Amino acid sequence: MRIHFIAIGGSAMHNLAMALHDKGDIVTGSDDAVFEPSRSRLLAKGLLPEQMGWFPEKITKDIDVVILGMHAKKDNPELLKAQEFGLKVYSYPEFIYEHSKNKTRVVIGGSHGKTTITSMILHVMNYHNVAVDFLVGAQLEGFDNMVHLTHENDFMVIEGDEYLSSPADLRPKFHLYQPNIALLSGIAWDHINVFPTFENYVEQFKIFIDKIINGGILVYNEEDSVVKEIVEQSENTIRRLPYSTPPYTISNGITYLETSDGDMPLEIFGAHNLNNLNGAKWICQNMGIDEADFYEAIATFKGASKRLEKIAENKSTVVFKDFAHSPSKVKATTEAVKNQYPDKKLIALLELHTYSSLNVEFLSQYQGALDKADTAAVFYSLEALKIKRMPEISAEQMQGAFQREGLKTFTNAAEFKLFLQTLNLDNAVLLFMSSGDYGGLDLNQYVAENM
CATH class of the missing domain: 3.40.50.720 (NAD(P)-binding Rossmann-like Domain)
Structure with missing residues (x-):
């Protein structure tokens, strides 16, 4: 073609x-x-x-x-x-559907966790040499590309984004895939420039459920009350499979998953990631991978790129970077790191630069998100606000939104970099949370010079 x-x-x-x-x-x-x-x-x-x-x-x-x-x-x-x-003009998701309409489509949806869950599924399939087509939102270890398409593979595994399809097609991407097997990880208001109310945002997930083909399967996180409610309310004739966070323990900085064959050490950690793991297990089982084979494979999963990724460690200090920027992701990531390293001080450094995170009316959603950190700082660019034609946010407004005593705020990249130089990294975990670069920070250089 x-x-x-x-x-x-x-x-x-x-x-x-x-x-x-x-x-x-x-x-x-x-x-x-x-x-x-x-x-x-x-x-x-x-x-x-x-x-x-x-x-x-x-x-x-x-x-x-x-x-x-x-x-x-x-x-x-x-x-x-x-x-x-x-000529035939397709949006990205329209083309993906056209490619996969004769395959079994597995679509992973939700406000958070979908990249990690999709990555877990692909890791397990790759481990057991099961070839599948896929579309995922992060670079994966062992994969050259984030998209893989063939004529012969039976399954197409798709990360189902709820953002708009194209300028000519304003439907959310995941409405177009019509899954045979679907997963919903959780719902937390996002993309408020497109979905101005929480109710409008939730409606998109109701439509996603209704788009699952008759007789299809929906795996859903029953710990999320909004997900549980809309799944139970749906009249679509599908099979519903709930999942929740499995029992686990943490010992000497290692997370152990409790299984029928004993405690199994994992490369990943955090309650949210254990929850993701259980969702991925249900999906893999419905793709023909039994529980024992899933556990064997998932024990070697190190995480998706930029999702709670350890970038440096010495005897005293550990440094992570994470893509988290929405309130639910920031809270889950911060809590996960503190729980994993309870004896170290946690320094959480968050950058806000998306439309939603810089919206004054949305800021209150961040209340409590950084509470688990021993030291917390938020960086945001006044220039970014100007570019987005949004009103300026004061330090007082930012501190009022987070309701976090001692929260430090920075709007100048140079001042933020000076702050980093003052940090005492002895017996500390440094957690960078951003989908940006803090106004031009070279993270690798900072780590090299300070560890």
């Missing part, structure tokens, strides 16, 4: 482009800007556009499919040309 990508440089889009190229399709693409790591990865495959910008002359009638990225606009000149020619 000849496939053209409009906005090829996106995190998901460039991975899909590479997967189709590896499958043997003829892939081209455009974008007005491509950043690392997408740039280097596309360049290595010969897929990086020679010039940045939109070129309608790239759209020819012999193109079989155009895939439209969320970064593009409705009036994109290449999109308009494709529409003029009557």
Whole structure:
């Protein structure tokens, strides 16, 4: 097939482009800007556009499919040309469905945990040499790409994002997949720029449940009261399988999962990750992996990239980085690290830079999120607020939202870096939580110079 990508440089889009190229399709693409790591990865495959910008002359009638990225606009000149020619234009999730409509689709949904759960499933399948197609939101150990597509594999494992599909299709991505097997990990209000009320946000998950094919399976976290309620209320004729956090113990910084064959040491830790593990187990069992084989494989799972990832350790100090930025994720991650290292002081460093996290009306959702930290600091950029055309947030407002005594706030990258130099790292755990870079902090350099 000849496939053209409009906005090829996106995190998901460039991975899909590479997967189709590896499958043997003829892939081209455009974008007005491509950043690392997408740039280097596309360049290595010969897929990086020679010039940045939109070129309608790239759209020819012999193109079989155009895939439209969320970064593009409705009036994109290449999109308009494709529409003029009557070409098939798919959003990312539409294309994934078209590829997998004759496969068993396994879709992992939820406000949090979905990348980790999807990663766990793929780790187990890879461990036991079970080949599956997949789409996941993080780079995985042992996998070259975040997307893998074939003609022959029976299963397609998909991380089901609730964000919008494309500028031309404003449905949440996970509404388009129509799963045979689905999982719901939890619901905590997110993407408030798209879903302005909690009720509106929850409605998207109700629709997701209703999109599961008749006779399909829904694995759900019964510890989440919102998930439990909407699953029980759904009239869809599906099989419902609840899961919860399994019993575990922590000894000398190692988490042990209680199993019928005895306590099993894990590479991961935290109640939320143990909860994720149990959800992944149910999914794997419905994909043909028995419990004993699941445990054998999951014992070697080290976590998804940037999800509670240990980046440095010496006799005195441990450093983690985590993608957490939403209130529920920040709270779960902070508690997990403190519980894992109860005898060390926990220094939690959170960056807020998404639309939701910088919204004054949403900030109160962070109350209590950093309570388990011995020292807590929040970094946010006033420049980012200006770019997003959002009102300035004062230190008093930020401290009032978190309700955390002694919370330090920083809006200047240089001042934040100076603060890091003052930290006493003896007998400490340093936890960086961000999907950004704290205004240009080189984390690897900081670790190298201070440990």
